[in-house]
Amino acid sequence: MPEFITAWLEGNDVFNAMTFLDYWQGLVNTVQLVFLSLIIGLVVAIPLAILRNSPHWWINKPIWLYTYLFRGTPLLIQLYIIYYGIAQVPGIQDTFWWNIFREPFYPALLAFTLNTAAYTTEIFRGAIAATPQGEIEAAKAYGMSWFLRLRRIVLPSAARRAVQAYANEVIFMLHASAIASVVTIVDLTGAARNIYSRHYAPFEAFIGVALIYMALTFLLVFAFRKLENHLLRHQQPAGG
Amino acid sequence: MIDLKGYGPRLAEGAVVTIELALLSLLLALVLGLLSASAKLSRNRFARGLASTYTTVVRGVPDLVMMMLLYYGGQVLVNRISDWLYENYSIDWFVQFDPFISGVLTIGLIFGAYMAETFRGAFLAVETGQIEAARAYGFTKWHTFRRVMVPQMMRHALPGIGNNWQVLLKTTALVSIIGLTDMVRVAEEAAKAERSPFLFFIPVAAVYLALTAVSELFIKWLDRRANVGVVQGEG
Numbered sequence: 333m334p335e336f337i338t339a340w341l342e343g344n345d346v347f348n349a350m351t352f353l354d355y356w357q358g359l360v361n362t363v364q365l366v367f368l369s370l371i372i373g374l375v376v377a378i379p380l381a382i383l384r385n386s387p388h389w390w391i392n393k394p395i396w397l398y399t400y401l402f403r404g405t406p407l408l409i410q411l412y413i414i415y416y417g418i419a420q421v422p423g424i425q426d427t428f429w430w431n432i433f434r435e436p437f438y439p440a441l442l443a444f445t446l447n448t449a450a451y452t453t454e455i456f457r458g459a460i461a462a463t464p465q466g467e468i469e470a471a472k473a474y475g476m477s478w479f480l481r482l483r484r485i486v487l488p489s490a491a492r493r494a495v496q497a498y499a500n501e502v503i504f505m506l507h508a509s510a511i512a513s514v515v516t517i518v519d520l521t522g523a524a525r526n527i528y529s530r531h532y533a534p535f536e537a538f539i540g541v542a543l544i545y546m547a548l549t550f551l552l553v554f555a556f557r558k559l560e561n562h563l564l565r566h567q568q569p570a571g572g
Numbered sequence: 573m574i575d576l577k578g579y580g581p582r583l584a585e586g587a588v589v590t591i592e593l594a595l596l597s598l599l600l601a602l603v604l605g606l607l608s609a610s611a612k613l614s615r616n617r618f619a620r621g622l623a624s625t626y627t628t629v630v631r632g633v634p635d636l637v638m639m640m641l642l643y644y645g646g647q648v649l650v651n652r653i654s655d656w657l658y659e660n661y662s663i664d665w666f667v668q669f670d671p672f673i674s675g676v677l678t679i680g681l682i683f684g685a686y687m688a689e690t691f692r693g694a695f696l697a698v699e700t701g702q703i704e705a706a707r708a709y710g711f712t713k714w715h716t717f718r719r720v721m722v723p724q725m726m727r728h729a730l731p732g733i734g735n736n737w738q739v740l741l742k743t744t745a746l747v748s749i750i751g752l753t754d755m756v757r758v759a760e761e762a763a764k765a766e767r768s769p770f771l772f773f774i775p776v777a778a779v780y781l782a783l784t785a786v787s788e789l790f791i792k793w794l795d796r797r798a799n800v801g802v803v804q805g806e807g
Contacts, residue, residue, distance in 0.1 A: 404784050405777040406745035412760060413777070416769035507634035514749050521637055534644035538637055546632035 346536040351527055358523030359544065361437075365519060366509045369441055370502060373448035380449065381456035382482065395453065402450035407508050411443040415515045436515045444512075448505050455497045459490035492563045499556035503549055510545075520544060579762040579772065586755030587779055593675055593754065594744050598737060600680025605687025612692050623688065630685035636746050638682060643674035643750045675747035683740050690732030694725040727798045734791035738784055745780075755779060 341347070384395045402410065418424065418433045432438050463486050471481045513522035524541035528534050561568075576583065611623035630638075647669040657663040698721055706716040748757035759772040766772070 401777075401781070404781045406742040406756070406780060408745040408748070408756060409759075409773055409777050409780070412756075412763070413769060413773045416763055416773075420767070420769060503631075510634035510636040511746065511749070513636075521634065521640075524637065525640070528640075528644060534641065534648055538641035538645060542633040542637050542641065545634055545637060546629070549632040 344536070346527065346531045346533045347540070354518075354523040354527055355520065355540070355544065358518055358520040358541075361517060361522075362506075362509055362512075362519040363548075365437070365441060365444065365512055365517070366506050369444035369448055369509075370505055372441075372445045373452055376445070376449040377452035377456060378487075380453040381460055384453060384457045385460050399450040399454050402447055403454065407443065407447050408511050408514070410447055411440060411511060411515060414443045414446075415439040436512075436517050440512045440515055440517055444505065444509065447508075448501065451501050451504075452498065455494050455501060456490060458497075459494035460486060462493055463489055495556065495560050495563055499553070499560075502556070503552055506548060506552065507545070574771070574775065576771070576775070577762070577766055579758065579766075582758045583755055583762075583772075583775070586753060586758040589672075589752065589754045590744050590756075590779075591783070593672065593679070593747060593752070594741050596676045597679035597683065597740060597744070600676060601683035601687050601736070601740065602733075604680060604684025605691050608684065608688040609691035609695060612688065613695055627685040627688055630682050635678065635682055635743055636749065639674060639678040639746060639750055642678050642681075643669060643671060646674060646677075671747055671750045671752035674750060675744070675752055679740060679743055679747075682743070683736055686736050686739075687733065690729050690736065691725070694727075694729035694732070695721065697728040698724045723798075727802065730791065730795050730798055734787075734795075737787060737791070741783055741787070742780065 380395050380398075384392050384399075386392050415436065418439055424430050424433070467485050467489065468481065471485045476484065509519060510521040512519045513525060516522075518526065520541050524537045527540075528537035531537070608623040608626055611619040612627075614620060650667050650669060654666045657665050702720055702724060703716060706720040711719065744754065745756045748754050748760065751757070755776050759776045763769040763772045
């Protein structure tokens with residue numbers, strides 16, 4: 333290790349065991365929040381994307397409205413509405429839901445899930461709508477039912493078209509999750525804010541956390557590149 | 573009309589702050605984007621390296637973290653420089669880092685990186701024949717850039733700029749976290765004081781929706797203007 337780094341590390345009192353524990357706890361919270369909201373968001377988004385392509389206006393218009401509202405307003409406002417609003421729902425304080433939503437984690441999870449589901453729905457809507465007509469006709473000619481067609485033909489090819497945009501959405505979500513710290517969740521950013529105010533060391537606290545976020549981002553980019561290669565293997569030149 | 577319990581004027585002032593913040597950040601982002609796109613396309617290895625480090629770092633770090641680093645760290649840095657200048661040269665220089673400046677700098681810096689990608693792609697889409705023709709007519713480098721590259725590049729860049737602007741507009745909400753009294757901040761204070769979150773946050777959300785809708789129309793108009801004279805294929 334270069335000498336100036338060793339010298340600096342010895343002279344610093346910010347990066348001690350307690351700081352690392354803070355960052356670790358923050359990392360756990362961030363990963364939990366982002367992972368759960370992405371998984372639930374994806375599970376919600378795929379049926380919504382299929383219905384969004386429905387020819388009936390009373391099915392596709394409400395879903396359009398949902399995605400329009402959630403994509404057109406800042407996530408921070410959605411978080412505030414859910415976090416502050418949930419306590420105002422009449423009678424909720426008497427039900428068991430109150431025990432869940434009293435913790436800031438769950439309102440944040442709900443806000444993030446609704447937000448990512450809206451973006452993911454639009455990504456998959458586009459990918460499904462772009463299915464070549466010939467593929468569907470061929471599937472019909474083979475006598476496949478609507479569901480079988482969806483499962484074997486439409487969704488796999490839509491997934492290939494959607495993977496790049498979805499990778500961007502995942503990274504966007506990781507970065508957007510930093511606002512969880514404003515509703516008192518100690519995620520990575522929240523940990524950095526605590527470390528900053530304890531030591532009054534803005535550079536160490538925020539550059540430290542920026543490096544962790546960067547590592548997570550590049551990990552995701554790498555994982556999605558692998559997935560993309562796997563899904564698009566049939567398009568690669570033969571041999572090589 | 574809805575009764576905003578006397579917070580109406582302050583919310584309107586906050587909305588103006590939001591718009592000012594967004595427009596100034598956009599300006600900075602466009603300048604930074606053009607500069608770093610030029611750097612990425614230049615033959616200078618140092619400039620290319622610098623520009624790609626910039627865009628990679630920005631895309632790896634959350635906006636909020638960058639904003640806090642700049643806001644809290646920027647002041648410490650200014651204080652240190654100010655002390656140093658005063659001790660060594662007795663120059664009295666000081667800048668107060670307020671949330672507005674930090675917000676403009678951060679958002680401009682972040683979206684500059686995204687704009688760089690947009691501009692880079694757009695510059696590459698201009699045919700080399702056009703540039704060669706301009707040079708053959710004896711245009712200087714600056715003239716080629718100004719009269720040939722920019723007008724033709726804009727056509728390809730506009731959709732990307734439009735998308736970035738829509739995201740930028742929503743990102744301005746984050747500056748309320750470091751204490752800027754924009755409409756989000758006013759709404760939050762009002763919602764806490766009056767214990768009625770829906771009353772204040774839903775109008776603010778509606779303002780954001782209105783702003784995105786208006787800018788969508790404006791971008792469409794710009795796009796039509798930029799594409800004047802381009803024969804488009806049918807269906």
